[in-house]
Amino acid sequence: MRDKYDFTAIESKWQKIWEEEDAFRTVEDDSKEKCYVLEMFPYPSGKLHMGHVRNYSIGDVIARFKKMAGYNVLHPMGYDSFGLPAENAAIKNNAEPAKWTYDNMDEMDKQLKSMGLSYDWDRKVATCTPEYYRWMQWIFIQFYKKGLAYKKDNPVNWCPSCQTVLANEQVVDGKCERCHTEVTKKNLSQWYLKITDYADRLLDNLDKLEGWPDKVKTMQRNWIGKSYGANIDFEIKDSDKKLEVFTTRADTLFGATYMVMSPEHPFVDELVAGRPEEAEVKAYQEKVRHMSDIERTSTSNEKTGVFIGRYAVNPVNGKEIPIYISDYVLMGYGTGAIMAVPAHDQRDFDFAKAFGLEIIPVVDPEDPSIDLYDLKEAFVAEGKMINSGQFDGMNNKEAIPKMIDWLNEQGIGDKTVNFRLRDWLISRQRYWGTPIPMIWCDDCGWVPEKEENLPVLLPTDVEFTGKGESPITTSKTFVNTVCPCCGKPARREVDTMDTFLDSSWYFLRYCDPHNEELPFSREKADYWMNVDQYIGGVEHAILHLMYARFFQMFLHDIGMSREEEPFRNLLTQGMVIKDGAKMSKSLGNVVSPAEIQAKYGSDTARLFILFAAPPEKELDWSDEGVEGSYRFLNRVYRLVFEYIESIRGDQREFPEPVCENENDKSLNFMLNSTIKKVGEDAGGRFNFNTAIASIMELVNEMYKYKQHAEMNLPLFNKAIETLLTVLNPFTPHITEEMWNQLGHEDRLYAKSWPVYDESALVKDEIEIIVQINGKLKDKFLMPNNSSKEDTEQAARRLEKVKEATEGKNIVKVIVIPGKIVNFVVK
């Protein structure tokens, strides 16, 4: 026997056997309860990183465990294979994006398989295949038919480096989510999905998602950003236009002393036309237009702006108030114009101070330390209404609905709800994505491609210049077509879809991956959905997880799925870090999975990653820790092999073990408590670290047993078999190999989770803790189920208790049978 087990041979052997046996192929089966375990599918960059390994190891333990626990488990894998890197490689290396991507997928397949993951590979989905994006296009057309897809000319987020537009969700801190270039604005005509129609449902349903982390739900709530308020019309002096504003603070209307419009507000040009202020206004607009979001938001306190020479009329008191434009008012929120109440809004306060504007308080804090007529900052808390006509004296919070009612009666305002969420901009000026299946006809306008003509294939005769426009424009075969409506010559849309659309329904395609009639059948979707356990990084908390919910709701609405929500339970795994920082090339702290697999094997890599931290926490990579996990597996290997050699293979069948002494009982106890503990930790609360710790305890116990006791072979055999079974979901190769070596014909992966013997967990004697005034003084053994009285009397007889209570008063004795005795002494 060697010192170390030969993981290379064992792992490839079993991976091959699983493949030949079709071990993880799943079919619908009404006789079993289903369990859909899903990990977020990767972008095929070509190389797995530790984050992937962690994600898939977690998913694999859950899937294997659920399978052993008797569920019909769906555990698929695929690739989110459209996207920019393929195209950038094309520009850089003159490679075909398709070839680059397919090569990478082959490479990733190998790496995933080398981890021993229990996927049903027959269900593999890749979003860049025509079989997939055909149905992506079909779904887009359904959105279009329901009026939920539209094209609009609008200022949009533009990444100068990626040369494409971005959705709001893809702009992080004013920078492009992928390449971190500062995002600028551009006016473009683009396709949108009307996700705002679903804002309320996306928000309300969050309450039903009990299996989601609060953190993620809060992030989505904030992103959707629902606020209740009022829209109020202000007349503009010497104009028939009305300026509509949104406010959540209708109570402060009497304190509005000026108005601010966003520089992009459509009324601005007309309002200043031919006026002396025009030039200055234009210059300011121009300045703002060239600012990136970062510049625009970085000057958070220094307010700039320009008076446009016009006045509005405050509808409550007829007061004429000046109108300004300023970059602190955003066109993308509310109505793009505000009433400014400097006394009660910090931003308005700063602006008023900078421009010497009037500040009128209308809410009285009733706090003598605040001088209302010489405020140092805006007063934003609750108070009593003043300077507000008939509303004076009211609590300002209570005044809000009353004010809105009054505005409504006067016909100048309405109760409104505003969302921060914007419609989803889905056009991308890139090649490697799903072509938007729309056709422009000069007579009919935008017309969807006929569904029977799908897919609209990506052309291959394109040039990659990386400049500004979709490369598809360069195709000679793609653009020109005929109108599906009237048959006249027409032109195809050349933009492609945001790849986040592709990943918004892949979990449904897994349910029915080879369907050629539909994206998926209702029957199969209803059998498998929704996903029982979804696992992935928290970085997708908003983007992917909200888009996927939106798609699922829509597909439910058009009758394609019973479920309204895609993911019942969500586990957001923590990052893998090293030396206190995220693994990155620039820091030089990257550990490659391939390196670890070569040195220690996949089982060790999986074990370490699951043992080092609970899944939702950060995982600090430690080379010594990996070494330790490897050591443990070798320890298991030696234990089992010494046992196999000792029985010389001639004894395979053992009777049900009978415990003959204390050592036997102790091992039997450990054996059963491990089954219980691992089942609870791995199957319920996903604390794989403690599950593995308890398996380690069992192994330690078995070594001790072997050393000290006379071997009870049936019992030890049972311990060995239990050990291998409970360890199998974590380290499937080595356990399967040893199981096989023990002479078993069946496979561990197909075995049932062992049932523990409740009676073995009941100890004859229980250790009782003795405390004096809550502090531990002694311990002693009591027969199980001893009475309260007996326990107390036994405790009183202890030497240490006598010592500690001598000459003192025992005020009170707390006895919890089977646990503690506490003497309160004075």
Place this chain on the structure above:
RNA sequence: GCCGGAGUGGUGGAAUUGGUAGACACCUGGGACUUAAAAUCCUAUGAGAAGCGAUUCUCGUACCGGUUCGAGUCCGGUCUCCGGUACCA
């Protein structure tokens, strides 16, 4: 600023309902085996103090206070760190 989450040995982390704080590992020290090394096995390992010693005592879960017979766990306040988000009207 606002919204989440977290602070436990030298390190990663246990302690699931308020009941032995530090499971399981890593690191480190000591020992056995070996010509030697590696591997393996045994052993010690929160801090401090007393004792030749078995052992005993004190302190200890970010900080301050509270509830309780008893608090890492519950309550009030403070600090720090991490994550998200922000001229959102």
